[in-house]
Amino acid sequence: MKKTITTNQKKLYEKIIEEATLDCHDEEEQIVGWEIVLDENIATPCSCRIGKQEVVLEKISTDDNAGSVIGIVRLNKTKLRILIQDVILDDVKAMQYINAYKYWYKNG
Numbered sequence: 001m002k003k004t005i006t007t008n009q010k011k012l013y014e015k016i017i018e019e020a021t022l023d024c025h026d027e028e029e030q031i032v033g034w035e036i037v038l039d040e041n042i043a044t045p046c047s048c049r050i051g052k053q054e055v056v057l058e059k060i061s062t063d064d065n066a067g068s069v070i071g072i073v074r075l076n077k078t079k080l081r082i083l084i085q086d087v088i089l090d091d092v093k094a095m096q097y098i099n100a101y102k103y104w105y106k107n108g
Helices: 007-021 027-041 092-107
Strands: 046-050 053-062 069-075 078-083
Touching (some): 007 092, 027 053, 027 069, 027 092, 046 069, 053 078
Antiparallel strands (some): 046 053, 053 069, 069 078
16 A cells, blocks of 8 residues: 655655755765765664564664665664665654655655
């Protein structure tokens, strides 16, 4: 089932997208811009979920070729690199930033 976004959500996402990608000249710079904006607006470490699994989001980074933003999560003693769009936060305000990134990644 596809989730539709409201006009207000779209406006918020576009504002966040502008913040993340302002003055970026290519996709790699945009990904780094997203990393910075997400890192500034999501207090890590924090509890989160990947699917139904409770984990700790320890850090926000980019993959090795700066092609996407990832979260470094800890599950017990194991650290995993997960696409940030697969991270679910309970903090609604922080989650808006991930949702804006998802929207940009899908539509950008």
